[in-house]
Amino acid sequence: MNNLLTFLTQHFHWLLFLFLEAVSVVMLFSYNSYQASVWVSSANLIAGKIYSWQSNVEHFFSLTLQNEELTERNIFLERQVDKLRQQLLDLKTDTTVVAEELKRAMPESSFQLIPAKVVSNSIIDADNLITIDKGSADGVRTDMGVVCGNGIVGVVYLVSQHYAVVIPALNKRSRISCAIRNSNYFGYMSWTGGDPTRAYIEDIPRHAKFKKGDWIVTSGYSSIFPHGISVGKIEKIFNSLDGLSYRLQVHLSTDFASLRDVCVINDKNIIERMRLKEAANDSLMLMPQKDK
Amino acid sequence: MTIDTLKRFLTFSFFCLAQALFFNRIQLFNCAMPLVYVYFALMFPRNHPKWSSLLWCFAMGLTIDMFTNTPGVASFSLTLIGAIQPYLLELFIPRDAEEDMKASASVIGWGKFTTYATIIVLLYCLTFFSIEAFNFYNWQHWLQSIGGSAVLTLILILSLESIRK
Numbered sequence: 110m111n112n113l114l115t116f117l118t119q120h121f122h123w124l125l126f127l128f129l130e131a132v133s134v135v136m137l138f139s140y141n142s143y144q145a146s147v148w149v150s151s152a153n154l155i156a157g158k159i160y161s162w163q164s165n166v167e168h169f170f171s172l173t174l175q176n177e178e179l180t181e182r183n184i185f186l187e188r189q190v191d192k193l194r195q196q197l198l199d200l201k202t203d204t205t206v207v208a209e210e211l212k213r214a215m216p217e218s219s220f221q222l223i224p225a226k227v228v229s230n231s232i233i234d235a236d237n238l239i240t241i242d243k244g245s246a247d248g249v250r251t252d253m254g255v256v257c258g259n260g261i262v263g264v265v266y267l268v269s270q271h272y273a274v275v276i277p278a279l280n281k282r283s284r285i286s287c288a289i290r291n292s293n294y295f296g297y298m299s300w301t302g303g304d305p306t307r308a309y310i311e312d313i314p315r316h317a318k319f320k321k322g323d324w325i326v327t328s329g330y331s332s333i334f335p336h337g338i339s340v341g342k343i344e345k346i347f348n349s350l351d352g353l354s355y356r357l358q359v360h361l362s363t364d365f366a367s368l369r370d371v372c373v374i375n376d377k378n379i380i381e382r383m384r385l386k387e388a389a390n391d392s393l394m395l396m397p398q399k400d401k
Numbered sequence: 402m403t404i405d406t407l408k409r410f411l412t413f414s415f416f417c418l419a420q421a422l423f424f425n426r427i428q429l430f431n432c433a434m435p436l437v438y439v440y441f442a443l444m445f446p447r448n449h450p451k452w453s454s455l456l457w458c459f460a461m462g463l464t465i466d467m468f469t470n471t472p473g474v475a476s477f478s479l480t481l482i483g484a485i486q487p488y489l490l491e492l493f494i495p496r497d498a499e500e501d502m503k504a505s506a507s508v509i510g511w512g513k514f515t516t517y518a519t520i521i522v523l524l525y526c527l528t529f530f531s532i533e534a535f536n537f538y539n540w541q542h543w544l545q546s547i548g549g550s551a552v553l554t555l556i557l558i559l560s561l562e563s564i565r566k
Contacts, residue, residue: 121452122450122451122452122455122484123484125452125455125456126455126480126483126484129455129456129459129476129480130477130480130481132459132476133459133462133473133476133477133480134473134477135473136466136472136473136476137472137473137474137477137532138473159418159421159422159468160421160468163422
């Protein structure tokens with residue numbers, strides 16, 4: 110008896126080993142019975158909780174993608190709101206016929222959004238440029254407008270096969286046609302360097318009615334941006350140098366410093382409109398100029 | 402003793418979580434899976450109570466099984482490692498070594514530690530994938546899995562060992 114006890118204590122670990130291996134084997138073969146298996150699977154409380162934390166973390170990191178989609182959605186909705194606002198305005202002032210005409214002339218489907226990511230960006234230079242990760246292979250062409258969820262970004266300047274360089278609003282060469290929301294007096298936006306959150310709207314006529322805090326939107330005349338994409342809020346009002354017009358300081362709604370997801374606006378009518386404009390220019394040049 | 406157990410428990414949780422949340426997601430070339438938790442079984446010092454290391458290993462295997470929904474596979478293999486580890490470690494350390502000598506590269510030397518780790522990891526991969534496959538029909542994939550996983554696991558364990566104090 111004593112011998113047996115000594116034997117057992119000395120070789121206790123072997124017995125334990127056999128027992129544990131037996132348990133494992135039982136688990137291995139009884140996995141098909143659901144009642145037993147649910148405790149040793151990811152369905153149990155601890156494993157399930159840990160996996161749900163993990164999925165929360167993963168969810169957080171997938172926010173990038175969701176952000177992208179939301180940006181696109183935001184631009185779409187902004188355009189829709191603007192269209193409706195415009196319609197309302199037209200209904201208030203004019204007959205519905207005009208609105209109908211407008212609708213026919215500019216069908217919603219003529220705009221296509223190409224989502225893109227900002228690859229490189231600068232805001233401190235005098236002539237900033239932005240590179241995006243979409244190029245001619247994705248349908249991007251020069252002179253297309255680029256917007257983000259909060260407002261305008263700039264105009265496509267150079268296109269390679271997979272990348273494009275954009276002249277943002279923060280570039281001295283940038284001239285984007287803008288208007289005051291709900292009044293349609295228009296001017297063009299320029300940037301003089303320095304603060305990346307401020308730009309100026311030039312050539313606003315003296316008789317235009319507006320106040321500080323009014324929104325500036327794109328005018329839609331430049332055939333680059335559709336009407337009504339937000340540019341910024343009026344911060345200060347100056348007289349222009351020649352005193353004939355106003356110069357508005359605006360706080361840009363786009364945060365160029367943290368720009369990441371943008372959309373290139375592909376207006377299918379752009380080519381038609383450009384051709385028309387060219388034809389008009391040509392015919393103007395051909396016309397005999399009387400004052401000379 | 403208590404501090405030692407607490408430390409071991411923390412290491413245990415760390416390897417469980419690392420495996421469940423990170424390493425289980427990795428599978429290279431459709432065969433190499435990092436089974437880093439085997440490192441936990443390597444770390445028992447000399448003369449650690451054998452029943453304790455067996456229970457720890459079984460618990461570790463069970464937890465891993467829980468996360469991968471393979472009940473019995475990891476627990477069987479890791480319990481086996483837990484039973485063999487003390488005898489194997491004895492082969493690589495001098496007879497007159499300290500009673501509670503640590504099984505780490507800095508104490509027993511890199512060459513010996515690498516051999517020791519290689520044997521354990523290879524043995525683990527062999528049992529693990531044999532039980533998992535449970536037949537030798539697709540023996541090429543079985544061999545690839547054992548080889549790939551053993552190499553990958555070993556690389557990770559040795560790099561972990563090199564940063565461990």
